[in-house]
Amino acid sequence: MHAYQIPLEEAENIYYGMPDSCQLPTLHPLYVAADASRDDRLQPIFWYSHENNGKFLYSFHLCETKLEKNLIIRDIESPYGYGSPLTNTRDSSFLEGVRREFQNWAQANKILAHFARIHPLANHPTHFYEKVDFNRSTVFINLKGHLFDDYSGRRRTYIRRESEKIHELVKVEDANNFSAFIKLYEETMRRASARDFYFFKEKYYENLYKLSFVECWLLHDEHSIVAGALILVSHASKIIEYHLGAHTIRSKSRPMIYLLHLLARHYQKEGFEIFYLGGGRSTSKDDSLLLFKRGFSSNLIPFNIGFSIYNHDHYESLKSLRPGQDTTILFYRD
Structure with missing residues (x-):
């Protein structure tokens, strides 16, 4: 092996050689490389294993965190959204060999921990991690059926009412309109009192905008822009992923509802089969964002997290120095 x-460049070629169903947008090596620009500590790594006809590609971030006394911790994390290895086989012998090789690589490179947000749509070998836990339910729209059949009754009523008004859905083709989306997104995050994690550097937006499979859309009413979204697209898998969204506040309008409906209709006409919306802000089944997304679809799919610790003694010693801070896998980063 x-x-x-x-x-x-080699990782990109291998990605396109994987089965079509594996080619999820957030698992694209170019997306992982672009995503690294949101944090100076992140280094995109592309790790590849093969034997006979078996192939295994994993694109992830290596992060270095400086602690007190010049201690540097190295760990592995998924890009923003999701991250999963890609493989063209379910051969258990091959995958077990890959797991051992990756563990050896991680230990040789002094990696302390590995935290992965496993893509719900990935055909993923979960035994790749030391432990896998269910985190929350996520939502996708089946674009192969009639959209209204799965919308909630209130959602259908709202969309019919909005369709009688003047709206224009515009695909962003220039930097000025993309800047308008960024401004609207940041206003939306400030209004929601979002954590710093959800605010990005200018370079991050620039790198996303350069990707051919990232599409930005703006919804205009008769006066101004009222909503926008960044969509990640895979023609091979026929899957689109909702990435970032933004909207204005109107007393009698919820523009994201109509925008997502128009996008679902557009991509359905283009032959796509799944519109992945994601989950809520929290793990609660009553999370308001999750309930908003469920208004579009009853199709739920579990989102799991995977993690491995490659140096248990060191990891436990760090936990003992930070009592009460070990509620997350990578607790020492904060």
Whole structure:
């Protein structure tokens, strides 16, 4: 078995050689590389293993965190959204060999921990991690059926009412309109009192905008822009993923509802089959964002997190120095 790091260009070629169903947008090596620009500590890594006809590609971030006394902790994390290895086989012998090779690589590179937000739509070998836990339910729209059949009654009523008004759905094709989306997104996050994690550097937006499979949309009413969204697109898998959204506040209007409906209708006409919306802000089944998304679909799919600790003694010693701060896997970063 061969296992080693590879450059981005080679990772991109391997990605396109995987089965169509594996080619999820947030697992694209170019997306992982672009995502690294949101935090100076992140380094995109592309790790590849193969034997006979079996192939295994994993694109992730290596992060270095400086603690007191010049202590540097190295760990692995998924990009923003989701991260999963891609493989063209379910051969258990091959996948077990890959798991051992990756563990050896991680230990040789002094990686302390590995935290993965496993893509719900990925055909994923979960035994790749030391432990996998259910985190929350997520939502997707089946674009192969009639959209209104799965919308809630109130959602259908609202969309019919909005369709009688003047709206224009515009695909962003220039930097000025993309800047308008960024401004609207940041206003939306400030209004929601969002954590710093949800505010991005200018370079992050620039790198996303350059990707051919990232599409930005704006919804205009008769006066101004009222909503916008960034959508990640895979023609191979026929899957689109909702990435970022933004909207204005209107007393009698919820513009994101109509925008998401128009996007679902547009991509349905383009031949896509799944519109993945994601989950809520929390793990609660009553999370308001989750309930909003469920208004579009009853299709739920579990989102799991996976993690491995490669140096248990060191990890436990860090936990003992930070009592009460070990509620997350990568607790020492904060």
